[in-house]
Amino acid sequence: MDREQPGLRTGYLLIQTPKKKWKARWFVLCEEELCCYHKHRKSVLISSLPLAGFAITSPCNDLADTNTQGLFKLSTSDGEEMYFQSAGPEDRDGWAHAIGAVIRSLSSTTQISQEKMPFQDFRAYANVSEIIGALQDPDAGIAAATHLRSGEIYKNCFKGSEIVDWLLRWSLVRNRENGSAMAQTLLKLGHLQQVCLKDGSAVSPKFSDADKLYRFTVLFQTSVNLGATRNSFYDSTDSDSSSSDEDDDDAADDTKPKKGRLLKQSFLAKKKVLRKGWRVVKVKLHETPKSLQYFRASYASNADDKYPSKMVPLEGTIVTEAVKMSSKGSAGASSKSPSYRLCVRTPKGKTMTLQMKDEQEKLEWLSLLQQKEESGASVSTT
Known part of the structure; x- marks a missing residue:
């Protein structure tokens, strides 16, 4: 049975299976999830991926011997990674911006601070979009690295104190209190996420200028101006893969x-x-x-x-x-x-x-x- 599948964005993407094979699937981005169908306008839903707590990296250079022009990655809060291949850079950026907007929207509804932050102390020219772009600059931005906590590996993240250090180094804030307030704003708006540690550390809605780990909700790895777990999207019944x-x-x-x-x-x-x-x-x-x-x-x-x-x-x-x-x-x-x-x-x-x-x-x-x-x-x- 054919039916229209309204969504924020639709189209074919390749998704990597646990066996490192690529399958072409029809994806529909909704307000809270990414839905996967076997074919265009078919009502059979393979699976849906709730995007709350996810992060997206685009472009992604993790996979060797893979065409990275259209590659992007979705990461869950517990470290599981899913790789997607789009038709090209333009298509990749379209998906990354759309998915990132959904993730930020979902994140901003949960990141609510109980304390009023001194936003009036920010520098007058501080702009959220410019700050996020500068933070992600490969040369001058904050260095996202791999951290080992309680025997678990966490990729593409950084300490809360490193964010405040960077803001002070570039004179975007006057002191650490203002730096924490600005980081709290980025957290509240959904641009930052606290990494969910498996050591029992609870996710707090308040930013911590210490050793807690954070990551960008959407990581665009381009220059700017100042697993073993089974993938739920995988479907072994593929008539086109014959x-x-x-x-x-x-x-x-x-x-x-x-x-x-x-x-x-x-x-x-x-x-x-x-x-x-x-x-x-x-x-x-x-x-x-x-x-x-x-x-x-x-x-x-x-x-x-x-x-x-x-x-x-x-x-x-x-x-x-x-x-x-x-x-x-x-x-x-x-x-x-x-x-x-x-x-x-x-x-x-x-x-x-x-x-x-x-x-x-x-x-x-x-x-x-x-x-x-x-x-x-x-x-x-x-």
């Missing part, structure tokens, strides 16, 4: 595109040729040569470009919007769910049908493909 290559159209093609400008890349659903159903693929639109490149989504996690792919030159192709037939068989009539599809037909008559997540994404792809008319590609809509 090793059989039943689609002749999906046969491996070692042809690699020449270096040129990459206009757009996304995870899309591609209609299978020899069997009913859809397969999640990563699609790239290249300017030179003017072509579409696509490959199975699981290959997107590779650190190099040696994975099998298929090239579709755009010269002479016809791109049309696909109109979904209603249950009565008449085009244009209302159907249970909208269809956001484009069909690419080559001069030899081969057709590739791609499904986008929404109308906006379909129009973005169509607009870029329409720019190819000068090179011989023709675009029509139905």
Whole structure:
């Protein structure tokens, strides 16, 4: 049964399984959780991840031999880590900002101090966004490190006293009392989280200028200006992960595109040729040569470009919007769910049908493909 899945953000992502394999899944970000579905608009929910107490790191460089351009990481309060692969840097940043906003919203509802803090003593130019950006600067920011407490390892965290030391070093506050007050503000707004220690230490809503460990709710590892536990998202029943290559159209093609400008890349659903159903693929639109490149989504996690792919030159192709037939068989009539599809037909008559997540994404792809008319590609809509 198809149904629309409204959310703050939706789309395909790869998620790493406990066996270090990558699975393509459809994710829907809601106000309190991240929901995982097997396919787009299918009502079968694999699992949901309550985001309260989580932290996100983007981009993430933890995994060797993995394409880090789209990689980000979610960490639970007890140290479990989950890795996700998006279609590229733009898609990764979109997910990171959206998930981070949800986590901060959930964190700010619990971080309530019982004492009134002297906010009026802050420097006049102090800005929360600028302070968080400066704190995370790889060169001048606070050094997030790995700490060992009671035999447990905690990554990407720092002591409360180190935050106050940094604020004083950069003259953002006048004394340690003001530094604690500013850190309390960051804690209350959900930008900071106290690390939940397994030694019995309770999480306090009041910031501590001492040895308690804290971490950033959202850690963007970019320069700015001043586990063994089973992953609950993993689903072993994956019809798309079959090793059989039943689609002749999906046969491996070692042809690699020449270096040129990459206009757009996304995870899309591609209609299978020899069997009913859809397969999640990563699609790239290249300017030179003017072509579409696509490959199975699981290959997107590779650190190099040696994975099998298929090239579709755009010269002479016809791109049309696909109109979904209603249950009565008449085009244009209302159907249970909208269809956001484009069909690419080559001069030899081969057709590739791609499904986008929404109308906006379909129009973005169509607009870029329409720019190819000068090179011989023709675009029509139905």
